[in-house]
Amino acid sequence: MARPNEEVEALLQEYADLIAITGGDAFKARAYEKAARAVGGFPDDVSTMDVKALREIPNVGKSIAEKVVEYLRTGRVAAFEETRASVPAGVRELLTIPTLGPRKALALYEELRVSSVAELLDAVRAERLRDLKGFGEKTERNILHGIELMQKAGGRILLSAALEAAERIVAELSRVPGCADCAYAGSLRRMRETIGDIDVLVAADDPEPFMEAFRALPDTAEIIASGRKKTSVRTSTGLQVDLRVLPPDAWGAGLLYFTGSRAHNIRIREIAVRKELKLSEYGLFRVKTGRKVASRTEEEVYARLGLPWIPPALREDRGEIAAALRGDLPDLVTEDDVRGDLHTHTDLTDGVSPLEEMVAAAAARGYAYYAVTDHAPNLYMQRMTDEKILAQRERVRALDGRHRRMRLLHGTELNIGPDGDLDWPDEFLAGFDLCVASVHSHFHQTREELTRRLVRACENPHVSVIGHPTTRRIGKRSGIDADFDEVFRACARTGTALEINSHPERLDLCDEDILRARRYGVKFAVNTDAHSVTHLSYLRFGVGTARRGWLTKDDVVNTWPPQKLRRFLDEGRRRG
Structure with a gap:
């Protein structure tokens, strides 16, 4: 089952969408979005908290806290139910299309009476959307692409959700007497980015106690098939799990x-x-x-x-x-090899946790170094200023070395503008220990424009890492259409590392892109892009993706000792 925090996050995000659909206060919708993200990233279990404790979570006020308590106590929120009832179920179904926002979903329903994905497909094919205000051929293409993304995802779930469920099941079955071994297998063991179903194996002489225990697990919603050697169930979240019991000697x-x-x-x-x-x-x-x-x-x-x-x-x-x-298999990088995280955020911009909490959590992971890289001013909604980032730098310097002698790096995540320009001039960038540069907008430029934009960022001597290079979000947004072979060549030429973003919705670069980039001699940074202390554990997903890309610790800059990393960061500036 999902963590209570994740359930509440989904609920608050749904309400934010419903407010937007019904033409409600945009600031109210934004407040619920912020609260959703804050609850989802909060490290403590919200189901154990009262209103007063919930209000200590950033962006959670009294009204939202009361609604969270109501939901956790009763399984529903009366105010949400009223709003949900005012929005046709078909419109809510349209919201599952990644590229379709709430206002367009409502317009499609009100103007064309479209209330399902199938009806929307028919309307697009008949070119009925083109007469609607705010729609056009480009909108049609985006909608078709969104439906394609949704259909490709099908019943597959993210690696993180599958791994959480599998580890819980393995732990339960391992406690059953007679268990000689227990593990998950299949694509989950291979760390693929999405999983269709979970395969769990047990080694035991007598299968029956394990089949009974498996069927009785609290998350089991339906028994699909049950036999002596194999049982299949569906969990309350719709995930199919297959259990097979093997003789120990097999x-x-x-x-x-x-x-x-x-x-x-x-x-x-x-x-x-x-x-x-x-x-x-x-x-x-x-x-x-x-x-x-x-x-x-x-x-x-x-x-x-x-x-x-x-x-x-x-x-x-x-x-x-x-x-x-x-005899030429690579010695693959491991999570233990990683000595620090080079891309993280705090509550100064869109993170949930304060600087001090992020630093303490990083130190608890045994890191030798840790970079704070909050957003720069060109991502306007984050309201960054020169004064704010310089004040943060002073706080970072004051904390440096206080936690297990972990070295702190003060960095920033720059926005790569439409022309490849960055947020601050070179003389200001020179004051940072580390600059990550990422594309956050203008995803639909031409292939040539996107390529030139990324290459120009690589060529800036202050940029050490290109963050989430393709911008994809699994099942929600495909990567940008750039000539990545040209980008890989530019990274190899300029000594710019490519990020493997460990967030389970990104895993960007993906394994196939890593394999291509590796052939050009590119170096990589496996980072979490953490926005809360709980996100630091996402590292395992990035490392799993790096392993699928055949990477060793020599390929990954944040496995290097501090002195070698410092030389890497300084070399780019010297080339400039």
Whole structure:
């Protein structure tokens, strides 16, 4: 189940959308959006808090706090229900389209009586939207793209949500007597960015206690199928989870088989066939005699096929078998290798947590260094000024070294403007320890304009990292149409690192882009873009994506010792 904080966040965001749909006060809608983000990022469980405690959360006033308590106590908020009832269900369905805002959804309903995604598709194809004020051919293209994004996502969920559910299930089943081993497998173990369903494996002699425990889990909403060796359920959030129980002596073969990918398994089986062996979820067998030759561990199965163990993140049939046969598999970066976070925010701009709390949480993770990079003034809604950022710098300098001798870097996240210009002049940028530069708007420029914009940012000597390079949001917004091969060449030429943004809705760069960029000799920074202390743990998703991109710690600048990182940051300035 979702954390209470996430449930409340979704509720408050929905109400903000409903206010916008019904033409309510824009400031009120914005207040609920801010409160939603603040609650979602708050580290403590809001279900244990009263009105007074909730008001301590940034952007949560008395009225919102009372509504949160009402929801947590009763499962509903009367004021929200009234507003929800005033908006047709079809309009609320239209809001699930990533590129369609609340006002346009209401206009479509009022003017064309469109109340479903299917009806909207028909209206677009019949070119009926073009006569509406504020609509046109470009709007039609955006809507079609949004529907395509939604359909591609289908029933898939983000890696973070799947991992949370899987780890909870594994923990519960591991406590059942007779459990020799328990783990999740499938695309989740390979750390793919979205997951269709979850595969959980148990090694045990008697399957029945595990099937009973699995069916009885509190999050189980529906039993899809139930048998002695496999049971499938659907959780209250609609996620399908499959449990398989294997004999303990088949654990390694089963884990390999059900981890996949299918293409990787086909390659493995081809090697087995050439050696007159047969591979299944129960083991590796001789074809002629049927004798089992390996099965207990993955390492044992791979070794019998003449291969070293291949990390799950690489098992996508993207050259890992050939690399393994050559003895050339990379020593993949791990979360423990990361020595600091180079892109984070505080409540000075759009973060939730104060500077001191973010610094303390970073120190608790054992970091050697940590960068604070609040937004610069060209992202106007953040209301940054020269005076504010300089005052923050003084606070950062005062905190430097106070927490386990962790070094603090004072940086900023610059906005890359439509022409590639940045928020401050070079002489002001020279005062920062680190500058991350990111695209936040004008996503629909031409390919040439977007490419030139990014390349120009790379060429600024004060820019060390390009943040969330493609700007994508998984299932909500596709990446910008730039010539990224040209961008990768510019990064390699200028020594500018590309970010792997660890936020589970971004994971930007994705694994395929990382593989391409790596061939140009680009360096990377795995950052969280944290807006609250809870977001610092997103690092695991970014590292998982980096591993899928075959990266080692030599490729990732924030695994480097402080002195080497400092040289990297200084080299760009010298080139300028």
